[in-house]
Amino acid sequence: MRLALVADLHGNLPALEAADRQLRALSPDEIWFLGDAVGKGPGNAAACDWVRENCARAVGGNWDYGIGRKQFSADGYFWNQLGPERMAYLAQLPPETEAWISGVHFRFFHGRPVSPLLLAQTPKEEIIPFFRAGGEVYGGLCFADSHRPFFRTLDVGYYMNTGSVGNSMGVPRAHFLLLEGEMDSREPAPLLATVVTVPYDNQAAAQLAREDPNLPHREAYITEVLTGVYSR
Secondary structure (H helix, E strand, O other): OEEEEEOOOOOOHHHHHHHHHHHHHHOOOEEEEOOOOOOOOOOHHHHHHHHHHHOOEEOOOHHHHHHHOOOOHHHHHHHHHHHHHHHHHHHOOOOEEEEEEOOEEEEEEOOOOOOOOOOOOOOHHHHHHHHEEOOEEOOEEEEOOOOOOEEEEEOOEEEEEOOOOOOOOOOOOEEEEEEEOOEOOOOOOOOEEEEEEEOOOHHHHHHHHHOOOOOOOHHHHHHHHHHOOOOO
16 A cells, blocks of 8 residues: 655645645555644635645644634634634544554654654654554554654664645655555554655745735744744
């Protein structure tokens, strides 16, 4: 099975459209969403709808819950874009999911609020507790949230990040992860993990933001999509 894992769309439609074209070319068996469809950029309703239309599984991220559950009064711009029905969808997304792939028991989640922000360089002793949850022992963690794709091996298992479609830090391209292996199998088998990196029209994304004077933290978002440098 070929499984695409996408996350951190953040309302960036030019990036999402480029990723969608690449996904169609790759033709995975399923697409799973690992959180943060919304927030930051101006295309939130369309990003939320894309998740609902294309993803066989979806988990919530900190922005999905924060906006969907009206946790922060400053997010009124996003509430107005999404409307109550989409916000209810975001608010009820599960925090995580799991699967056995090629003999590896994977735990899939966004990051926050299930965990603190996990980075490639996070010390091993801070990572290991997340390989155990709810009485289960996992051999792989797959998550998002840091907006940087990475793959790391530990003596307890695999530790990998999808990167971000719409708000990548470092290299400002759309990123997602492709896993290929034997789904629902506890028997050891080959497993391929590929970071897919897709160029998109960053200037178009910035221009959409410039045209919306009500976008919160607009200049910071523009800097991020153009440079990949965190700016808030």
